[in-house]
Amino acid sequence: MQTRTFQTTEAKALNILLVEDNPVEQKMLETIFTANRGGSRNHVTSAETLAAALEQRGRPLAFDLILLDLNLPDSEGFHTFESIQSAFPETAIVVLTGTRDENIAMETLRCGAQDYWGKGSLEPKLLVRVCRYAVERKRIEIELKHANEQLKRHEEALLETLESLKKSNEDLRATRLQLIQAAKLEVVGRLAAGIAHEVKNPLAMIRMGVDYFFKYIPAGEKTGRFMLESMSEAVGRADMVIKEMLDFSSQQALVIQPEALAPLVERALFFVKHEFDKRQTHFEMQMQENLPLAFVDKTRMEQVLINLMTNALQAQQSGGTIHLKTSFLELQPGILPVGNRRGDPFVPGDKVIRLDIEDEGPGIPADVLGKIFDPFFTTKRAEGGTGLGLSVVKNIIEMHGGFLCIRNRSEGGVCATVLLKPAEAARGAA
Numbered sequence: 001m002q003t004r005t006f007q008t009t010e011a012k013a014l015n016i017l018l019v020e021d022n023p024v025e026q027k028m029l030e031t032i033f034t035a036n037r038g039g040s041r042n043h044v045t046s047a048e049t050l051a052a053a054l055e056q057r058g059r060p061l062a063f064d065l066i067l068l069d070l071n072l073p074d075s076e077g078f079h080t081f082e083s084i085q086s087a088f089p090e091t092a093i094v095v096l097t098g099t100r101d102e103n104i105a106m107e108t109l110r111c112g113a114q115d116y117w118g119k120g121s122l123e124p125k126l127l128v129r130v131c132r133y134a135v136e137r138k139r140i141e142i143e144l145k146h147a148n149e150q151l152k153r154h155e156e157a158l159l160e161t162l163e164s165l166k167k168s169n170e171d172l173r174a175t176r177l178q179l180i181q182a183a184k185l186e187v188v189g190r191l192a193a194g195i196a197h198e199v200k201n202p203l204a205m206i207r208m209g210v211d212y213f214f215k216y217i218p219a220g221e222k223t224g225r226f227m228l229e230s231m232s233e234a235v236g237r238a239d240m241v242i243k244e245m246l247d248f249s250s251q252q253a254l255v256i257q258p259e260a261l262a263p264l265v266e267r268a269l270f271f272v273k274h275e276f277d278k279r280q281t282h283f284e285m286q287m288q289e290n291l292p293l294a295f296v297d298k299t300r301m302e303q304v305l306i307n308l309m310t311n312a313l314q315a316q317q318s319g320g321t322i323h324l325k326t327s328f329l330e331l332q333p334g335i336l337p338v339g340n341r342r343g344d345p346f347v348p349g350d351k352v353i354r355l356d357i358e359d360e361g362p363g364i365p366a367d368v369l370g371k372i373f374d375p376f377f378t379t380k381r382a383e384g385g386t387g388l389g390l391s392v393v394k395n396i397i398e399m400h401g402g403f404l405c406i407r408n409r410s411e412g413g414v415c416a417t418v419l420l421k422p423a424e425a426a427r428g429a430a
């Protein structure tokens with residue numbers, strides 16, 4: 001192994017690794033570069049074997065060019081090229097060929113060598129030029145490769161940004177909907193309170209009048225009695241709407257204390273029991289043992305349960321089973337649509353009391369799903385629905401710092417999920 005320094009007439013000095021075992025050819029090649037005196041200095045390192053060439057890996061100064069004889073004492077043909085190429089991937093390679101390895105030289109070109117040079121050729125100037133071009137081509141190839149890699153990195157970063165933009169957009173849309181909903185609720189609440197107070201007294205007068213006439217109308221006066229009964233029913237219904245509107249808009253402070261959920265469910269069930277019997281619908285309750293107490297307003301929470309059970313019953317029409325389940329769990333990301341937006345009452349990792357009411361009804365059509373929390377939205381107008389049930393429920397749950405989600409189940413029917421803070425956590429946060 002020897003290292004010599006030559007000068008060429010070319011502007012830029014090259015750092016060359018000459019891999020050639022034949023001393024005569026090695027000398028001749030060195031002379032070719034020596035002949036180009038007067039320019040900048042080329043640095044040539046010679047290696048007679050593949051092993052000696054591979055030892056040059058990781059030198060502080062990288063080679064610009066490798067002049068490579070394929071047939072060496074320790075390696076033959078294409079294998080020599082492969083070994084050198086994988087050891088020096090960023091260096092231009094010009095293969096030196098004898099007459100018998102022309103085909104292999106062509107193969108090396110296809111696999112990334114920059115050029116090949118027939119050893120018999122006696123045109124040293126041309127060889128130097130071939131080498132310069134080879135170095136230049138490799139430099140452009142490497143630059144292109146790096147530019148491509150950088151482009152790929154930029155593209156990946158852009159895709160990531162796009163993804164997070166998409167997510168922010170979804171969050172924004174959801175938050176906007178929540179804001180619109182909240183604003184609507186507030187306006188409707190104020191309106192409802194005003195209307196309810198105005199209408200309450202006239203209604204009381206009508207009720208008194210109806211009761212009065214009932215007393216004096218003769219028993220045989222069938223049409224008159226029927227009219228009065230219908231009026232009484234209508235007044236009753238108007239009264240109920242007013243009560244719901246007042247509940248809905250009630251700014252009354254909650255009377256919150258630690259409560260066991262099971263007795264609340266039992267009481268709510270008591271109010272709707274006759275409906276279950278009438279519709280021959282079963283009710284199945286799965287309460288998790290040792291469920292922590294929830295921090296709730298008893299009466300309001302009963303109202304929530306009655307509304308959700310009634311919706312489930314009405315959806316089911318008749319027969320079937322409505323399931324109510326409770327559990328205490330740590331919230332996992334992505335299972336419920338809660339915890340990924342600013343302002344959500346819970347985040348993954350929070351311990352929550354979960355209550356699910358599942359029905360076997362037809363589910364909620366996609367075009368209806370977005371409106372179910374709108375005050376006065378109902379698809380049951382003919383059956384006497386006011387469309388206030390779910391907005392009242394949502395309002396109450398939010399006043400408790402809880403979370404409500406109504407979704408279609410993949411098995412069919414609807415699942416209404418309520419998340420509540422366990423009493424201990426709520427007290428800790430207070």
Ligand SMILES: Nc1ncnc2c1ncn2[C@@H]1O[C@H](COP(=O)(O)OP(=O)(O)OP(=O)(O)O)[C@@H](O)[C@H]1O
Nearest residue numbers: 311312315372378379380385386387388389390414
């Ligand atoms: N379990 C359910 N299955 C199918 N649709 C439902 C269910 N729960 C609610 N909905 C839909 O949401 C709408 C709004 O429900 P909400 O409880 O607010 O009003 P309502 O039940 O129509 O009347 P009310 O004020 O008397 O409760 C319903 O009219 C119905 O279309």
Ligand SMILES: [Mg+2]
Nearest residue numbers: 307311389390
């Ligand atoms: Mg309802």
